[in-house]
Structures are given as C-alpha cells and as structure tokens.
Amino acid sequence: MKAFEYGINISRLRKNLEELASFGGNKEGGISRLAFGAEDMKARAWLREKMEAAGLYSRIDEAGNVFGRLGNEGPAVWAGSHLDTVPNGGMFDGALGVLAALECLQTICERQLPFRWPLEVVAFSDEEGTYKSFFGSKAITGLLTTEELACARNMNGQALAHVLSAVGMDIQRINRARIDHGQIRAYLELHIEQGPLLESKLISIGLVRSIVGIVSYQMAFLGTPNHAGTTPLELRRDAFLGAAEFSLKVYDWVRSTTSGVVNIGKVDLYPGAFNIVPGRARLALEFRSPSSEGLEVMEKKILSLGNEISRKKGLKFSASKVSWDSAVRLDDTIIQLLQEEAETLGYDYRIMNSGAGHDAQIMARATRAGMIFIPSIGGKSHSPEEACSWDAVERGATLLLHGLLRLAREKKQSK
Ligand SMILES: [Zn+2]
Numbered sequence: 001m002k003a004f005e006y007g008i009n010i011s012r013l014r015k016n017l018e019e020l021a022s023f024g025g026n027k028e029g030g031i032s033r034l035a036f037g038a039e040d041m042k043a044r045a046w047l048r049e050k051m052e053a054a055g056l057y058s059r060i061d062e063a064g065n066v067f068g069r070l071g072n073e074g075p076a077v078w079a080g081s082h083l084d085t086v087p088n089g090g091m092f093d094g095a096l097g098v099l100a101a102l103e104c105l106q107t108i109c110e111r112q113l114p115f116r117w118p119l120e121v122v123a124f125s126d127e128e129g130t131y132k133s134f135f136g137s138k139a140i141t142g143l144l145t146t147e148e149l150a151c152a153r154n155m156n157g158q159a160l161a162h163v164l165s166a167v168g169m170d171i172q173r174i175n176r177a178r179i180d181h182g183q184i185r186a187y188l189e190l191h192i193e194q195g196p197l198l199e200s201k202l203i204s205i206g207l208v209r210s211i212v213g214i215v216s217y218q219m220a221f222l223g224t225p226n227h228a229g230t231t232p233l234e235l236r237r238d239a240f241l242g243a244a245e246f247s248l249k250v251y252d253w254v255r256s257t258t259s260g261v262v263n264i265g266k267v268d269l270y271p272g273a274f275n276i277v278p279g280r281a282r283l284a285l286e287f288r289s290p291s292s293e294g295l296e297v298m299e300k301k302i303l304s305l306g307n308e309i310s311r312k313k314g315l316k317f318s319a320s321k322v323s324w325d326s327a328v329r330l331d332d333t334i335i336q337l338l339q340e341e342a343e344t345l346g347y348d349y350r351i352m353n354s355g356a357g358h359d360a361q362i363m364a365r366a367t368r369a370g371m372i373f374i375p376s377i378g379g380k381s382h383s384p385e386e387a388c389s390w391d392a393v394e395r396g397a398t399l400l401l402h403g404l405l406r407l408a409r410e411k412k413q414s415k
Helices: 010-021 038-053 095-110 135-141 146-151 160-166 171-177 239-257 292-312 332-345 359-363 390-408
Strands: 057-060 066-070 076-082 119-124 184-192 205-211 213-222 261-270 280-289 316-325 349-354 368-374
Touching: 010 038, 010 095, 010 390, 038 057, 038 066, 038 095, 038 119, 066 095, 076 095, 076 359, 076 390, 095 119, 095 184, 095 390, 119 135, 135 171, 135 359, 146 160, 160 171, 184 359, 184 390, 205 332, 205 359, 205 390, 213 239, 213 292, 239 261, 239 280, 239 292, 280 292, 292 316, 332 349, 332 368, 332 390, 349 368, 359 368, 368 390
Parallel strands: 076 119, 076 184, 184 368, 205 349
Antiparallel strands: 057 066, 066 119, 205 368, 213 280, 213 316, 261 280
C-alpha cells in the first residue's frame, strides 16, 4: 500500500477547528469553553450537526459525551478527546483530537475505504475538571464513584448536580453512560504535546508510552498565632516557617532524586495579618510521576518531610489526600502499530511520556489505548498562545487515520 494512497482534508479540518474556536472565544485569542457552560453546550450541538453532515450517526449520552459512529452495531474502534477548555485556554487542546477523529471518519466514509469494525468519534465531557476531571471518560468506563459525583463542584462552589439539571441532565442517570468494555476494541487520541520536547528536538510525532500519575494533597502546619512585636523570634511557633522549609526541602528532593515533578500551587496563612505570627499554613500540593511506584515513593518521602520538619519546629503537621490518579502505561501493541504507520508515512517520531493527564489514561483501563502527540509551538498550552503548525496537524491527523484503519481492519481474534 502506498503511503499517501489516502489522506485527510487539512483545509476542512482547519476550518472546523477555527469554527469550534468561536465557541467561547475572546478578542485576545483565548477560549473559555468551560464544561456544561452555555458555550460548551452550543459546541456539542454544533459537533453533532457536523457529525451528521459527515455521514455519521450521532448521539449524546447521559453524561453529555457526544458520539458519532460509522458502521453498524458491535464493538467499535474509538478516537476522540474533549471539547471543553480551561478558562482562557487555547484552540487545540482537546478540540484537535475530536475534530481530527471526525475528519478521519469523514474521509473513510467519503472514499469508501473498507473496514471490518465500526468506528466511533467521541467527545468526552469535562476533561479539564471544571467540576470533575475526566468526568465523561470515567462515566463511560464506570470509574466514577458516588462520592466523587456528590462532591464535584466548580471553583465557585456550584455543585455538578445543580449545573447538570440546569442543562437538562440528571446526576442520578450518569451511571447509564457506562459502556460494556467489550464494546470498545481500542481507543486512539491525537493531542498537542503541551510541552517543549518535540519542538526542541525537531521531531514531528510523539507516541505516548506512559501518562503520569497525579496525586494531590491538602496539607497544614499548625503553630501558635501570637503578637509579632512582643514574641521573641526564638520563642515563636511560626507555621509559615515550617511550610517554607518543607517546600524548599520537597522541591530539592524531588529534583535531585526522582523522575517526577511537584507543585505547591496555593498557600494560605491564618489569621493572615502584618502583626500576627502565622498560626496555621495550608498548602495545596500536587505531585506527578510516570510510574505508580514513583508516586508511592514520593508520597512516603513528602509526608515524612512534613512530619520531620514540624517536629523540629514544634509544630503539628496534617495531610489529607484529595485525589490519586495512577500512572498509566498505554498499550504496547498500539505503540508498535503507530510506529510502523509513522515509518510508512516517513514521519520521524519519538516514544515519550505525557506529563499531562488525558482521557486516554481512563480509557486504558477499559481497552487498548494509544496517544499521538504533535509539537506545541513554544511548548505553550492552557493559554491563548497555544499553537501548532498546520503541517503538524496534518501529519498527526494522517497518522491517526492510518492507525484507525489498521485497528478497524483487524481480524476478529486480535482484540
Ligand atoms: Zn486535553
């Protein structure tokens, strides 16, 4: 088979990406299409129209996931990503994976390329976690717990149950979105890298081996609030100093010892005044590692540093786990298949890990999952400056098409 016997229509894909960017787009080029907001709901309706026009059968499930299917009943090969964005995000994160998958199925349909298994485009709800990260993919795979649903809230404290009923959905019916895992033969996701590696090494394609695991903790150092003028320095039990020493030690240890990263994204001091020694310091801490063993090692060390430093300073330390998403290794046979297709197409590639979370890590618990990255210009993402070249988009979507066709033409037993 010649490498370019079939290819996607890049001008149509570009037009679709630009059209989708108008939902929630602002004058500065940023996009705020937050999950279940008015713009996100409009984008879903727009996508369904595009799917129908492309010759696909479209539907929306109880969790708001949008599907477009090509072919009959039976286990299908899936491709997709998410339509929602972070506040003031960019036009490629998520949107690329959904619209490239649509473009691939439209190409297959138009050119009547033969396939054995049905193909399905999926746009997952709330990947970015406006209410609950990976909400849509977790609902489909049956990984959403009742507790998670009950405590899902946005930054303003608005409950998921409330926003769902405002858009005509019902939190009690979310579990109906679950799909028997046997109905999904494989899942592919094309995404921008959101980091600088591919661009800096001048590599066109990244094939993802592992997606980092992410753990978040609320931590607190407790000391004694006191008068900041009359209490001698050596007699203070200053919660902030405990938190500060802890932060520096954690960063040093993570940098020198692990292949992970750590972030302390929020620190609150109480009571919080010029003239009061801080009695309590609260920290929002997150750490990531490409392996689950790595996460466990990091958790143990970080907690022991908290205890050690607080003891030394006469403080109390507490830590409560907010979330734990394990690291996921994607399917080796899919990496192999994409590698072969990239070689046939003459694309240079690198096998790499993803430092960002993606729906593919949830889908990997249900089926064989694979991810294709294309370079992000300047490594920027979650920002209006997020960009990639149209050549890169074309290469990524073409590889996706080739990967999908390989999977959709598999013999029965190769699931
Ligand atoms: Zn994304």
